[in-house]
Amino acid sequence: MAVTCKVCPNQCHISDNHFGICGVRGALDNKLHLPYHGILSATSVDPIEKKPLYHFHPGAGIYSVGFFGCSLSCPFCQNYRISKEFPRKPEGRKTRPESVAEAALKSGSFGIAYTYSEPIVHYEWVLECAKEAHARGLKNVLVTNGYINDEPAKELLAWMDAVNIDLKSFNESFYHDELGGSLRPVLDFIRLAADSVHTELTTLIIPGKNDSTAEINKAADFIAGIDKNIPWHLSAYYPAYKYSIRPTGHEEILKLVDTAGEKLNFVFAGNIGGRSDTYCPSCGSLLIKRSGYSTIVSGIAGGRCTGCGSDAADFNIIIDGAT
Ligand code: SF4
Known part of the structure; x- marks a missing residue:
């Protein structure tokens, strides 16, 4: 008898002693088995800009935890060693959520980011940790591919304060053929998230795959239809994992930033070192200056x-001290 996992739209039917597509949720004795529960791939205090989140406590450090496994199969994954090619036998100590919340508090961070690989496939642990974080006055940040079913999404978002969602393309066949997923549930999650928590989006721009002006325009229209103040990070791709396509050129990114910027207030270039400052949509004043991971909130006073x-x-734009 197979066990059905309902966390993400893959809805895997998992036979005993096997894993679902994410490689971390399995079945044992005809029950859901979570041997990676609490097995972390990394912990670190990162600038919040690294997530990337540009308008949520800019300049602050956030205690970041990473996992193993992923529900999608992106052939260009920049973190494939922890998302796809990790030991199929969990190794290492299981970390309790309350230990992570305590460590985050001690580090002086304002919150915890669930990041590096896909946190949603560790749904139960993330939920427990998010509750521990809130109990200590810490914020929760989810960095995700947004591939999640409606019910767990609502439960998780109730404990999140901010999310960065990967919008890997605005093309259903790209999601289906290249990633083994579907675009529609990601768009549903973006709408749901933007309705309840601070939301930013990231797209890794891959030459010849998702970089047409028409596609960027369609995606920008979708985002603007929700809220034109949602920050959108268009990041340069570098060859990784199964892709050997050339890296994205700086000029190509800048052109797409300009295209999307005609419809949205905040479009940023990522991975190219530039076009990352925030300007006031009303008067054009410089609000937040960024250089690498150095951030100066120079144009906002008293909120x-x-x-x-x-x-x-x-x-x-949520600055430190504001909620
Ligand atoms: S979370 Fe993992 S096991 Fe569950 S449905 Fe998604 S890919 Fe399958």
């Missing part, structure tokens, strides 16, 4: 733009 007095919260 308002120093140029025109606009409330930063009206643009979904």
Whole structure:
């Protein structure tokens, strides 16, 4: 008899002593088996900009935890050693959620980020840890491919404060043929997240795969239809895992940033060292200056733009000390 996992749209039917597509959720004695529960691949304090989140406590450090496994099979995965090619026998100590929350508190971070590989496939552990974090006054940040079913999504988002969701393309066949998934549930999750928590999006731009002006325009229209203040990070791809396609050129990224910037207030270039500052959509004043991971909030005082007095919260910019 197979066990059905309902966390993500793959809805794997898992036979005894086997794993689902993510490689970490299995079946044993006809029950769901989670041998990777609490097995972390990494912990580190990172700049929040590394997630990337540009408008959620800019300049702050966040205690980050990583896992193993992933529900999608991106052939260009930049973290494939922990998402796909990890030991199929869990190794290492199981970490309790309360230990991570305590460590985050001690580190002086304002919160915990669930990141590096796909946190959703460790849904139960992330939920437990998020509750421990809130109990200590810490924020929770989910960095995810957004591939999750509606019910667990709602339960998880209830404990999150911010998310960065990968929008890997705006093309259903790309999701199906290259990633082994589907675009529609990701779009549903983006809508749901943007309705309840601070949301930013990331797209890794891959030459010839997801970089047409038409596709970027369609995606920008979708995002603007939700909220034109959602930050969108268009990042340069580098060859990794199964892809040997050339890296994305700087000029190509900048052109797409300009294209999307005609519809959205905040479009940033990623991985190219530039076009990463935040300007006030009302008066054009520089609000947040970024250089690498150094961030200076120079144009916001008392939560308002120093140029025109606009409330930063009206643009979904959450600075330290604000909620
Ligand atoms: S979380 Fe893993 S086991 Fe569950 S449905 Fe998704 S891929 Fe399958």
